[in-house]
């Protein structure tokens with residue numbers, strides 16, 4: 701496979717749309733949690749805008765993540781920036797794949813919990829919340845570190861296609 705200089709236009713757009721949706725889910729997930737508590741108490745949950753929004757945005761993340769993974773496997777990604785140790789590159793690689801795994805596991809566990817009534821899936825879904833917050837925070841700090849300390853223009857790779 702040829703060495704790529706950057707991500708494609710579609711890869712970049714998918715990165716940012718998924719990023720916004722996931723952060724939105726983390727910030728506005730509370731009402732979904734309350735609806736689930738109602739289900740657990742044997743009540744009929746109130747299907748308000750925030751609950752439907754959570755479901756629709758979550759399913760959108762799943763569909764877009766599948767598309768994105770298809771491009772990741774089919775087209776690939778640019779090699780790591782030249783600066784940085786092998787350990788840092790390995791950490792970034794593992795972190796990126798963990799984020800991909802969460803993009804799929806979050807909506808799938810939510811769907812299995814909500815439509816399958818599986819308590820264990822709801823627990824897994826809840827545990828993934830702090831894991832996602834920590835990974836995304838580290839990811840953002842790393843991106844800012846590259847931009848402002850290493851000054852290697854890494855953020856540019858997620859801004860416009862370089863090929």
Ligand code: HEM
Nearest residue numbers: 719722772777780796799800836839840843854855857858
């Ligand atoms: C405002 C927040 C974010 C910033 C500033 C940011 C920045 C970046 C940058 C600059 C890259 C390219 C790294 C490189 O070229 O080696 C990247 C890649 C990536 N980002 Fe983000 N990101 C953000 C949010 C997110 C979120 C919320 C997710 C998913 C939960 C995410 C998932 C990924 C993944 C999986 C890659 C690796 C792509 C690949 O090489 O396959 N990012 N991000």
Ligand code: HEM
Nearest residue numbers: 725726729733736758759761806807810811814822825826
């Ligand atoms: C990217 C996708 C998703 C993210 C980031 C996400 C995130 C969250 C968050 C932050 C909460 C609140 C947890 C709390 O109470 O503190 C939550 C709850 C919940 N979500 Fe999602 N969600 C996603 C997709 C989905 C989907 C597609 C469904 C399907 C119906 C779903 C079903 C649920 C359920 C049943 C709860 C309540 C149980 C629990 O707290 O784990 N989620 N979600």
